[in-house]
Amino acid sequence: MTDPIRLHKELSAIWGTPGRWGRLSSVNHTVLGKRFMVVALTFFAIGGFLSMLIRAQLATPNSAFIGPEIYNQIFTMHGTVMMFLFAIPMFEGFVIYMLPKMLGARDMAFPRLTAYGFWCYLFGGSILIIALLVGAAPDSGWFMYTPLSSRPYTPGINADVWLLGLTFVEISAVTAAIEIFISILKMRAPGMSLARMPLIGWYMLVTSGMMIVGFPPLILGAILLELERAFDLPFFDPTRGGDPLLWQHLFWLFGHPEVYIIFLPAAGALSTIIPVFAQRTILGYRSIIAAIVAMGFLSFGLWVHHMFTVGIPHLALAFFSAASALVAVPTAIQIFAWIGTLASGRPRWDIPMLYVAGFFCVFVIGGLTGVMLAMVPFNTQAHDSYFVVAHLHYVLVGGFVFPMLAGIYHWMPHISGRQSLYRLSVPAFWLIFVGFNLTFFLMHLTGLMGMPRRISTYPSNWGWDWLNLLSSIGGFILTMGFCLVLADLVLQWRFGRRYRRDPWKAQTLEWATATPPAPYNFAALPRVDRRADMLEPAEIGPVLAGGTGYLGFVRDGEQETLGVDMFTGEPEHVIVLPRRTFLPLWTALATASVFLALLFRQYWLVPFGALLTLGMFLLWPRTLGRREDTGPVDIGMGEQVPFDVESKSNASVLANLAALIMNGTLFTSLLFGALFLLVIAPNWDGVAPMSLPLWAGVVAIVLAIAGAALSWLARSRNAAGGEAMPWLIGSAVAMAAATVLLVLLMTLVPDPTGHARNAVVFTLLGYGALHTALGALMSAHGGWRIMQGYVSTRRSTEMTLAWLWCFYAAAASLLSVAMATLLSAAA
Numbered sequence: 001m002t003d004p005i006r007l008h009k010e011l012s013a014i015w016g017t018p019g020r021w022g023r024l025s026s027v028n029h030t031v032l033g034k035r036f037m038v039v040a041l042t043f044f045a046i047g048g049f050l051s052m053l054i055r056a057q058l059a060t061p062n063s064a065f066i067g068p069e070i071y072n073q074i075f076t077m078h079g080t081v082m083m084f085l086f087a088i089p090m091f092e093g094f095v096i097y098m099l100p101k102m103l104g105a106r107d108m109a110f111p112r113l114t115a116y117g118f119w120c121y122l123f124g125g126s127i128l129i130i131a132l133l134v135g136a137a138p139d140s141g142w143f144m145y146t147p148l149s150s151r152p153y154t155p156g157i158n159a160d161v162w163l164l165g166l167t168f169v170e171i172s173a174v175t176a177a178i179e180i181f182i183s184i185l186k187m188r189a190p191g192m193s194l195a196r197m198p199l200i201g202w203y204m205l206v207t208s209g210m211m212i213v214g215f216p217p218l219i220l221g222a223i224l225l226e227l228e229r230a231f232d233l234p235f236f237d238p239t240r241g242g243d244p245l246l247w248q249h250l251f252w253l254f255g256h257p258e259v260y261i262i263f264l265p266a267a268g269a270l271s272t273i274i275p276v277f278a279q280r281t282i283l284g285y286r287s288i289i290a291a292i293v294a295m296g297f298l299s300f301g302l303w304v305h306h307m308f309t310v311g312i313p314h315l316a317l318a319f320f321s322a323a324s325a326l327v328a329v330p331t332a333i334q335i336f337a338w339i340g341t342l343a344s345g346r347p348r349w350d351i352p353m354l355y356v357a358g359f360f361c362v363f364v365i366g367g368l369t370g371v372m373l374a375m376v377p378f379n380t381q382a383h384d385s386y387f388v389v390a391h392l393h394y395v396l397v398g399g400f401v402f403p404m405l406a407g408i409y410h411w412m413p414h415i416s417g418r419q420s421l422y423r424l425s426v427p428a429f430w431l432i433f434v435g436f437n438l439t440f441f442l443m444h445l446t447g448l449m450g451m452p453r454r455i456s457t458y459p460s461n462w463g464w465d466w467l468n469l470l471s472s473i474g475g476f477i478l479t480m481g482f483c484l485v486l487a488d489l490v491l492q493w494r495f496g497r498r499y500r501r502d503p504w505k506a507q508t509l510e511w512a513t514a515t516p517p518a519p520y521n522f523a524a525l526p527r528v529d530r531r532a533d534m535l536e537p538a539e540i541g542p543v544l545a546g547g548t549g550y551l552g553f554v555r556d557g558e559q560e561t562l563g564v565d566m567f568t569g570e571p572e573h574v575i576v577l578p579r580r581t582f583l584p585l586w587t588a589l590a591t592a593s594v595f596l597a598l599l600f601r602q603y604w605l606v607p608f609g610a611l612l613t614l615g616m617f618l619l620w621p622r623t624l625g626r627r628e629d630t631g632p633v634d635i636g637m638g639e640q641v642p643f644d645v646e647s648k649s650n651a652s653v654l655a656n657l658a659a660l661i662m663n664g665t666l667f668t669s670l671l672f673g674a675l676f677l678l679v680i681a682p683n684w685d686g687v688a689p690m691s692l693p694l695w696a697g698v699v700a701i702v703l704a705i706a707g708a709a710l711s712w713l714a715r716s717r718n719a720a721g722g723e724a725m726p727w728l729i730g731s732a733v734a735m736a737a738a739t740v741l742l743v744l745l746m747t748l749v750p751d752p753t754g755h756a757r758n759a760v761v762f763t764l765l766g767y768g769a770l771h772t773a774l775g776a777l778m779s780a781h782g783g784w785r786i787m788q789g790y791v792s793t794r795r796s797t798e799m800t801l802a803w804l805w806c807f808y809a810a811a812a813s814l815l816s817v818a819m820a821t822l823l824s825a826a827a
């Protein structure tokens with residue numbers, strides 16, 4: 001029997017974060033999750049403050065409070081901040097903090113990536129806020145429609161701030177998405193099969209999967225628009241073969257799933273909180289899983305409902321209208337499951353439940369107006385009116401802010417170990433609930449009376465005056481409510497009553513940790529023998545703290561946790577996580593230099609910043625891996641498994657696979673864009689066919705395929721115990737040669753600024769060249785790791801990665817040259 005106190009001290013020494021400057025080196029998920037949430041809530045406050053300015057301006061007719069220029073910046077920034085700097089990062093922070101605790105692991109799969117994502121988020125968000133303070137904030141709406149956001153209409157850096165700042169922030173979204181996805185699949189307590197996972201795990205799995213395929217179209221759109229603004233490549237300029245509608249497609253291809261990406265985690269919180277307060281397990285576990293998955297898929301087929309009025313074929317209107325109404329079905333399944341759970345349980349009223357009730361009222365109204373808006377004739381009428389603003393806030397505030405507040409009150413005792421102050425939290429709820437409805441319900445009416453969205457003022461004789469004034473008053477009541485919540489959260493740390501373990505009698509694993517939790521979460525990892533929302537945390541907790549379970553000991557002073565089989569949850573390998581380091585911070589700073597150089601049009605600096613960033617990244621794996629084979633090692637409970645480096649489908653391999661899927665989605669969006677312009681865009685008749693030296697493209701493809709084949713040979717030689725090095729060198733050389741040829745082809749594209757066709761061909765070839773270069777780099781990296789002694793027959797991760805990236809590069813160059821050839825024949 002180990003001594004719990006000694007074990008705690010030993011584990012804390014390994015997993016802990018030191019004070020002062022050392023904090024900046026933290027990679028611990030508990031620390032970073034809290035940081036994400038605090039920063040997100042700060043942005044929420046900023047976004048809320050901006051909405052107060054909007055409402056102050058709209059409170060009276062003919063108002064001269066803020067002029068139209070500033071107004072445009074303010075409402076653009078309000079939407080941008082709320083969607084990109086608050087909602088998504090808040091979800092990321094919550095998951096980063098909570099997920100390992102809920103699933104029974106000690107950290108996320110890639111702790112340094114978590115830290116890197118956090119810094120990118122903080123720096124990127126700060127760029128946007130600083131721009132607002134100096135009056136250079138984006139002002140073309142959070143959807144950035146072209147041509148309004150194109151160079152001729154937004155000549156300053158305002159639009160660049162949006163495109164570059166947000167792309168920088170998006171790094172945190174894509175890294176978090178991959179990390180969450182892989183952590184859920186690989187890092188659960190032994191015995192927790194997918195079918196035993198608490199529902200919130202399913203919500204997060206689907207959400208992160210949606211982010212993996214949902215964000216790339218936006219990132220591509222932002223890159224293309226920035227290329228157009230910075231280098232005059234005409235993707236969206238209709239006079240030169242571009243099409244502004246391409247932007248709308250790319251934006252909403254992301255933007256619609258985005259609202260579900262925001263809603264699903266909140267629904268996950270509800271599915272966790274409701275059973276606790278209903279004092280029974282959730283009704284319809286399996287149908288909810290089916291509903292979540294259905295929603296994930298459906299949401300990608302709806303984007304055109306944001307474009308009903310831009311002039312698209314009737315058949316498409318009918319299809320997207322029907323599909324939009326259809327999402328009500330999986331939503332209803334969840335709502336009925338929640339109501340059923342409450343009705344058949346013994347509901348206990350407490351603050352989180354107030355917000356759950358608030359959610360029901362608000363979200364259902366938002367859902368109903370959503371179905372109305374899905375109907376094309378009504379949409380034509382209400383489009384771009386305040387009715388839409390009302391609908392959107394009923395859905396977003398109902399579907400995210402209310403559940404988030406419920407979640408804050410539910411899980412705050414976990415973070416602080418203390419109880420909230422009733423005298424503040426109950427009135428806060430009522431102010432928020434009444435204030436919200438007063439503000440936004442009236443907007444349905446102003447909208448139906450014809451008040452357009454995004455106007456900075458209006459004349460007084462159109463009957464909107466009273467409604468707007470009341471709306472604004474409601475907004476201020478709402479803000480007072482939020483201020484009380486804030487006061488409650490702050491005061492709780494000082495005056496809140498201390499809580500025992502599992503104060504709500506919840507039945508999920510996160511309550512088996514101490515509250516506040518230790519940096520390693522669990523001194524030993526549990527074995528889960530039933531559905532993981534039917535556990536007894538108050539009993540399991542002390543047992544685990546005593547070191548009874550898996551990995552209830554310290555080995556070589558390393559940060560260890562378990563990797564399991566994706567489906568069955570049986571232990572598969574020991575994951576050794578990297579220790580804290582300043583590397584993520586430095587890498588994020590190097591990345592920031594690239595974005596700042598682009599923003600201030602100092603293009604000569606960009607290659608230096610990019611090389612610096614790349615160099616930093618190459619330092620990351622230096623401290624990872626092992627130089628000798630160890631074979632299976634003891635994990636406690638009489639079981640043995642190998643280390644992750646000796647396991648085939650380890651988290652690194654899966655994460656690279658996910659990254660390639662994400663990358664593939666981006667490339668598919670680019671191919672879609674090329675075809676869209678070829679078929680739909682005006683001004684493609686009569687462009688002269690382009691004569692590119694076809695042989696160079698063919699040779700490049702052959703070289704890339706050879707490179708992929710050689711890296712595959714290297715991998716199989718290594719697996720058979722042979723020498724992989726020569727093949728890897730060959731692969732790197734072939735890929736590098738393919739890169740040279742593709743770059744050469746790029747230089748031969750006639751005047752890329754002259755016509756969208758040329759610009760697209762140029763970009764396609766650039767994409768191919770970038771990836772053959774990456775393939776070369778990955779093969780070279782594999783060779784380097786062999787030289788350092790990190791590779792053996794058993795330890796073959798690097799060989800797999802080289803092969804994966806080379807294979808992708810070969811496919812990408814093949815497709816990009818093929819599409820380029822197709823386009824160059826167009827006339």
Ligand code: HEM
Pocket residue numbers: 048051052054055075078079080082083087141142389392393396397400401439453454455456475478
């Ligand atoms: C705190 C209370 C809030 C108030 C009083 C408020 C108020 C407003 C107002 C008045 C507008 C219209 C601006 C205009 O058309 O000129 C607006 C737009 C917007 N709001 Fe909010 N908002 C609040 C919270 C939120 C939240 C929590 C989110 C998202 C999570 C959000 C997302 C948006 C978006 C995306 C737009 C742009 C709509 C458009 O495309 O026209 N808002 N908000």
Ligand SMILES: [Cu+2]
Pocket residue numbers: 255256259302303305306
């Ligand atoms: Cu939508």
